[in-house]
Amino acid sequence: MELLLANHSSYPRIGDAAGQQRLRRAYAQHERGEITAQEFEKIQTSMIQEIVQEQASAGFDLVTDGQIRWYDPISHFAGRLDGVKINGLLRFFDTNFYIRQPVVVDRISWKGPILVEEYRSAQAVSPKPVKVTLTGPYTLGRFSILESSRYRDLPELVADYTEALMKEVEALVGAGAALIQVDEPSMLHHPGDAGLVKVALTRIESRKGSARLLLATYFGDAAPLYEVLQGFPVDALGFDFTYSHGLSDLIARLGSDKAIAFGLIDGRNTRMERTEEVLPTLRKVAPKVKGSPSYLTSSCGLEYLPRDKAHLKLKQMAAVRAAFAGRG
């Protein structure tokens, strides 16, 4: 099993060092109308360049733009679709992070590319391939308030979010994205809806062309769904091992036809995992995973950590991978 280092998704956009506060200052200045949208964009791009470099220097094979331009993983998509307006704050799962909640007021439809320019701009400043992350249609549906009578239930709502994301995936593939991650954390809290997610992913998969599709699950135990997920139309499955204590045994026992994104490093706690804590799990499951390349990553996006700790987590993942490859 080839094991690549892949950053999960988000990354802290500011740090405590003076120079790392520039985006926070610029955000406030932009809100007050003291700098133009172009000036703000320039600072966002410079921060993306900095964090892409941070990942590449740590040895990551696949980097992300850290979702630096996103307000949150829900409204960034939903708010850019027709038929959706954005409401007040809502806690994002059991984190201390808040998203703005979408309100579906009319038929949902895709207006045009949402992430394509973000992808191009990150790739332009990155020495490594950029992985793109989309929030999946089921999770978008779960976080939405339904006010439109056009939709009778969640499956109908998810179907139209899926339609929009199919177009987005097609646009991203056209722009050159080679690895597209679809995040569906909500599925783990409603395992009975896995079939609904599978239908959505089957439609999205039809637009992926030669790109690899990675389904990321986190903030819950994926073990009860493990066998079902093996039948999903994706190239790789991403798991949050901090919630799934029995998962590694399950993979070792049942194997995996798909590549796995091993979320073995806790993206929500500052404690640094030691290599010897993580390595046995990788060694145990590696012979049973047929899908390749697989990925070593964090349990979720790293934005729940302060910047200095997120950077250390990147370095620790690199140390684990080196040890796995026999170089540590």
Added chain:
Amino acid sequence: MSRTKLKSLGIELPIFPTSTVGSFPKPDYLVEARAKFAKKKIERKELEDLERQATAFWIRTQEDIGLDVLVDGEMYRGDMVAYFSELMPGFEQSGLVRSYGNRYYHKPIIVGEVKWPGSMTVGWWRYAQGLTKRPVKGMLTGPYTVMDWSFNEHYPDRRSACLALAREIRREVEALVEAGAKIVQIDEPALSVRPEELPFAIEAMHMVTDGLPAYFIIHACYGAFDKIYSQMLKLPVDNLDLAISHSTLNLMEMFRRDPFTKDLSVGVLDVHSHEVETPETVRARVEKALQLLPKESLWIDPDCGLKTRTIDEAKGKLINMMAAVKRLRAEAGAN
């Protein structure tokens, strides 16, 4: 109702006892002083004098409005977890973490054995209680919430961190009770975030409250209340304070399935809205609760702390809440 318990503690309250959840807005002079203190432009003594002045203002205001059980208003606190973690050995503050938009905060990190540093709230409770004859609640953040809102680099898992905190927080409760507090509120807004962890959250609450002579209230925003309701009844407290006025849950059905066995503080004011609820709105929310529980079991309060409102909004909301309660009391034949 635990009215017998209150009576045994020497506290007589009218029907529909009124209170608030804890925090009030800080007056401008205190906001400015806190900013100056953070920049080391004033001494701690100067800040504390202003915190006392603001506490006295809120005690007077609560008395004027006619509330029955008062709070100190938390003029000395910033964040409800950071206040305790900054005082307790075993914690460090992390670098900045984003909560939403352009808002960032320093999240506590448990880096060693947590320890009770000596009283953290007793001085403020004594001061506030010394200003009024009405009972003032002791106010603490609970062990589960302190654990959940902190990083943990020391304890092997979340349960052991939570129980270690419970052991130390109990000492603060003991100190409050020893100082004379008869009513103690434990704030646990994180309680419902991971229903599978509720058993150890309850275990922790036993460690905090068991055997202590006080009337205990737990304040928990409802969150996944439907998933945890029946287990919440096992919490060793006398009163559950829940933000049920905005709940779309079928409480009637839940209460029928598992009869509610405690007193219920009914949150009737939306603390996230600028709108001052009319007495009629408050009354409708109380009546909704009266469909579920006998009047003897109900306390009336806002959904949460009022610190995010302006002083005028907070006062306006409480005045109307009290007006509604007075009418309900009159109709119930009590004053």
